[in-house]
Amino acid sequence: MTKNLYIHTIGCQMNVYDAEQMAGGLMPLGYQLVSSPEMADLILVNTCAIREKAEQKVFSFLGRLAKLKKKKPGLIIGVGGCVAQQEGKKILERVPYIDVVFGTHAVGRLPKIIQQIESDRGRIIDIEMSDEIQEREFAMTSQHEGKVTSFVTIIQGCDNYCTYCVVPYVRGREMSRSPENIIQEIRQLVKAGVREVTLLGQNVNSYGKKEGLCSFSELLSQVNDIEGLLRIRFTTSHPKDLSEELIHAFRRLDKLCKHIHLPVQSGSNRVLKRMNRKYTRELYLEKVEKLRDVCPDIAITSDMIVGFPGETRADFEDTLNLIRTVEYDSLFAFKYSDRPNASAARFSDKLSEQEKKERLQILLDLQKHFTIKKNEDLVGKTEEILVDGLSKRQTSSESRQISLNPESDIQWAGRTSANKIVNFIQGNDCRSNDKILTGQLIRVRIDKALSHSLWGEPVKLEPLGSEGEKSYAA
Ligand code: SAH
Ligand code: SF4
Ligand code: F3S
Numbered sequence: 001m002t003k004n005l006y007i008h009t010i011g012c013q014m015n016v017y018d019a020e021q022m023a024g025g026l027m028p029l030g031y032q033l034v035s036s037p038e039m040a041d042l043i044l045v046n047t048c049a050i051r052e053k054a055e056q057k058v059f060s061f062l063g064r065l066a067k068l069k070k071k072k073p074g075l076i077i078g079v080g081g082c083v084a085q086q087e088g089k090k091i092l093e094r095v096p097y098i099d100v101v102f103g104t105h106a107v108g109r110l111p112k113i114i115q116q117i118e119s120d121r122g123r124i125i126d127i128e129m130s131d132e133i134q135e136r137e138f139a140m141t142s143q144h145e146g147k148v149t150s151f152v153t154i155i156q157g158c159d160n161y162c163t164y165c166v167v168p169y170v171r172g173r174e175m176s177r178s179p180e181n182i183i184q185e186i187r188q189l190v191k192a193g194v195r196e197v198t199l200l201g202q203n204v205n206s207y208g209k210k211e212g213l214c215s216f217s218e219l220l221s222q223v224n225d226i227e228g229l230l231r232i233r234f235t236t237s238h239p240k241d242l243s244e245e246l247i248h249a250f251r252r253l254d255k256l257c258k259h260i261h262l263p264v265q266s267g268s269n270r271v272l273k274r275m276n277r278k279y280t281r282e283l284y285l286e287k288v289e290k291l292r293d294v295c296p297d298i299a300i301t302s303d304m305i306v307g308f309p310g311e312t313r314a315d316f317e318d319t320l321n322l323i324r325t326v327e328y329d330s331l332f333a334f335k336y337s338d339r340p341n342a343s344a345a346r347f348s349d350k351l352s353e354q355e356k357k358e359r360l361q362i363l364l365d366l367q368k369h370f371t372i373k374k375n376e377d378l379v380g381k382t383e384e385i386l387v388d389g390l391s392k393r394q395t396s397s398e399s400r401q402i403s404l405n406p407e408s409d410i411q412w413a414g415r416t417s418a419n420k421i422v423n424f425i426q427g428n429d430c431r432s433n434d435k436i437l438t439g440q441l442i443r444v445r446i447d448k449a450l451s452h453s454l455w456g457e458p459v460k461l462e463p464l465g466s467e468g469e470k471s472y473a474a
Contacts, residue, residue: 001030002030002031002032003029003030003031003032003041003042004031004032004033004034004039004040004041004042005023005026005031005032005033005034005040005041005042005043005044006033006034006035006036006037006039006040006042006043006044007019007022007023007033007043007044007045007046008037008043008044008045008046008061009046010045010046010047010048010054010057010058010061010081011046011047011048011050011054011081011082012048012050013151013198013200013235014151014153014171014200014202015046015047015048015081015082016151017151017152017153017200018046018080018081018104018107018153019044019046019143020141020143020144020151021107021108021136021138022044022046022080022107022110023141023142023143024136024137024138024139024140024141025107025108025110025111025136025137025139026042026110026111026114027139027141028111029111029114029115029118032142033141033142033143037065037068038068040075041074041075041076042075042076042077042078042114043065043068043075043076043077043078044077044078044079044080045058045061045062045065045077045078045079045080045081046080046081047079047080047081047082047083047084048081048082048083049081049082049083049085049086049166049170049339050082050165050166050167050339051334051337051339052337052338052339053337055083058079058083059094059095062077062079062095062098065077065097066097069097076099076100076114076117076118077097077098077099077100078098078099078100078101078102078110078113078114079091079095079098079100079101079102080101080102080103080104080106080107080110081104082104082166082167082170082171083170084101084102084103084104084127085103085104085105085127085129085169085170085171086166086169086170086340086341087101088101088103088125088127089101089125092123092125098123099117099121099123099124100113100114100117100123100124100125100126101124101125101126101127102124102125102126102127103126103127103128103129103170104129104156104170104171104172105127105128105129105130105134105172106126106127106128107136108134108135108136108137109126113126129172130172131172131173131175132175133156133175133176133177135177135178135181138184138185138188140188140192144189144192144193144194145192146193146389146438147192147193147194148193148194148195148196148386148387148388148389148438148439149194149195149196149197149198149386149388150189150194150196150197150198151197151198151200152182152185152186152189152197152198152199152200153177153200153201154176154177154182154199154200154201154204154207154219155174155175155176155177155200155201155202155203155204155206155207155208156171156172156174156175156176156177156201157171157172157173157174157175157202158171158174158202158203159173159174159206160202160203160238160276160278161276161343162265162275162276162277163274163275163276163342163343163344163347164275164305164308164336164339164342164344165339165342166339166340166341166342167202169340169341169342171202174202174203174206174210175210175211176207176208176209176210176211176213178213179208179213179214179218179219179222182199182219182223183222183223183226186223186226186229187226190226190227190228190229191228193439194229195228195229195230195231195386195439196229196230196231196232196233196257196386197223197229197231197232197233198232198233198234198235199219199220199223199232199233199234199235200234200235201234201236202236202238203236203237203238203241204216204234204235204236204237205237205238205241205242205243205246206238206241207219215243215245216234216246217243217245217246217248217249220232220234220246220249220253220256221249221252221253223255224253224254224255224256229255230255230386230441231255231257231386231417232253232255232256232257233256233257233259233419235261236261236263237260237261237262238263239262239263239264239277239279239283239284239287240277240278240279240283242262242287244290247287247290247291247294248294250291250294250295250298251294251295257417257418257419258295258297258298258299258417258418259298259299259300259301259329259417259418259419260291260298260299260300260301261301261302261303262284262287262288262291262300262301262302263302263303263304264284264302264303264304264322264326265277265303265304265305265308266304266305266308266311266315266318266319267281267315267318267319267320267321267322267323268281268311268314268315268316268318268319269281269318270310270315271308271310271311271315271318271319274308274309274310274344274347275305275308275344281318281322284322285322285325285326288300288326297418298418299329299374299418299419299420300326300328300329301328301329301330301331301332301419302326302328302331302332303331303332303333303334304319304323304331304332304333304334304363305333305334305335305336306319306333306334306335306336306356306359306360306363307335307336307351307355307356307359307360308336308344309336309344309347309348309349309350309351310347310349311336311351311359316359316362319363320362320363320366323363323366323367323370324366327370327373327374328367328370328371329370329371329374329418329419329420330367330371330374331363331364331367331371333360333363333364333367334360335353335356335357335359335360336351336356338350368451371451372449372451375420375449375450375451375454376449378416378420378446378449378454379446379447379448379449379454380445380446381445381446382443382444382445382446382459383416383417383420383422383443383444383445383446383456384416384417384441384442384443384444385414385415385416385422385441385442385443385444385456386414386415386439386440386441387412387413387414387437387438387439387440387441387442388413388414388415388438389412389413389438390410390411390412390413391411391412391413391423410425410426411423411424411425412424412425412426412437414442414444416454420453420454421452421453421454422444422446422453422454422455422456423453423454423455423456424444424455424456424457424458425457426458442458442459443458443459444456444457444458444459445457445458445459
């Protein structure tokens with residue numbers, strides 16, 4: 001009998017990957033994915049605890065499920081992910097209609113847990129963590145169908161204990177998967193049509209170190225050799241562990257995309273020290289310089305925290321100056337928020353919400369200028385993009401800016417190697433060729449830069465994919 005499964009995922013790419021694993025594991029029990037919670041027999045909420053706001057989102061979503069459970073008492077509701085790991089039993093106490101709470105190390109055990117609930121309707125909590133990697137059976141699901149890009153977790157957990165961060169507590173110790181398992185999984189994905197993989201870890205740079213496996217750069221070389229795969233990305237890279245070998249991989253490996261997410265968090269040495277980041281502003285800038293020496297057109301993005309406890313106006317100015325020096329392609333910036341267990345929560349010199357809000361706005365205003373500048377620099381250039389598929393509808397103001405005819409123009413979207421979204425238009429005749437254009441590398445001349453995307457025109461509608469691939473006739 002088929003049963004319907006709905007998964008609601010909040011949080012980082014690792015949660016997206018875990019959700020795929022949950023769906024794959026539950027398939028043999030007869031569960032198929034559906035797109036709305038109303039249709040579901042089993043609802044899983046995959047949670048994130050990184051900031052207070054993310055945690056609030058979890059409880060507001062759970063609140064909305066009360067009505068569904070009333071209507072359909074047989075509905076099973078499970079909470080997984082980082083809040084589940086952190087709060088455990090408290091979630092069962094706080095939300096009476098939750099059937100199961102499963103932690104970040106329990107994803108592989110989920111099918112057994114659900115089976116048990118189906119048979120005895122009890123409530124289960126499983127937040128046990130282990131010190132050894134638990135390889136899960138990899139299964140393709142409907143989530144993989146037609147997908148051009150995919151995530152693959154290569155290292156779990158984190159041992160860095162940045163003082164603001166909850167991750168080491170909710171994801172456990174750093175543990176790397178074997179290169180064999182990773183390569184095998186990517187091969188399966190490629191067979192199913194995936195053309196680009198993003199290798200995931202809280203700090204991919206420490207891949208394999210503890211276990212004495214190969215280095216991260218060596219793993220990248222192995223992935224680079226996979227036939228049919230066109231592109232490789234990775235995230236996240238801790239600046240303290242960014243090796244020369246890895247920097248040179250950007251020149252050495254043809255499939256490695258020219259983009260690095262290198263979170264700096266602050267431009268002040270005093271704050272970096274209190275954050276326990278283990279690098280200085282100078283060391284960070286040195287690495288940025290080396291990256292640009294090796295790969296001049298590499299895109300660099302980062303994460304920033306504003307209003308860390310004790311951050312003075314001068315510290316904040318240091319951060320703004322660092323942004324001006326690096327000229328990031330884009331930035332994710334967050335207001336500091338206390339997290340349970342994270343030691344900065346016990347620091348005394350907290351900033352007011354108002355101050356944090358103001359600093360965040362100043363930082364975002366500054367960065368906006370660089371994001372637009374970087375996009376504008378590409379106008380007139382020809383870029384290679386990997387076509388993701390038909391693009392999401394543009395806002396009406398964007399449509400006006402590029403004089404779209406919504407009746408006849410088909411909009412496509414792809415990404416450059418530097419991870420910038422490029423939309424382009426092909427006439428109606430292309431719609432039937434959807435499958436053929438999707439997943440292909442094509443050359444596009446960039447005509448227009450908007451704040452979050454670019455518009456371009458295909459130079460020649462001919463795929464640049466690996467040899468032997470079907471060619472596409474426009
Ligand atoms: N492992 C990654 C970060 C993962 S968390 C790294 O080390 O770069 C993603 C981002 O959330 C962090 O880079 C940081 O900018 C932000 N973040 C983490 N904890 C936070 C907190 N307590 N308050 C505000 N932002 C936080
Ligand atoms: Fe958190 Fe630091 Fe680990 Fe990143 S490296 S997950 S910020 S503790
Ligand atoms: Fe959130 Fe957990 Fe990822 S806390 S950012 S889902 S590792």
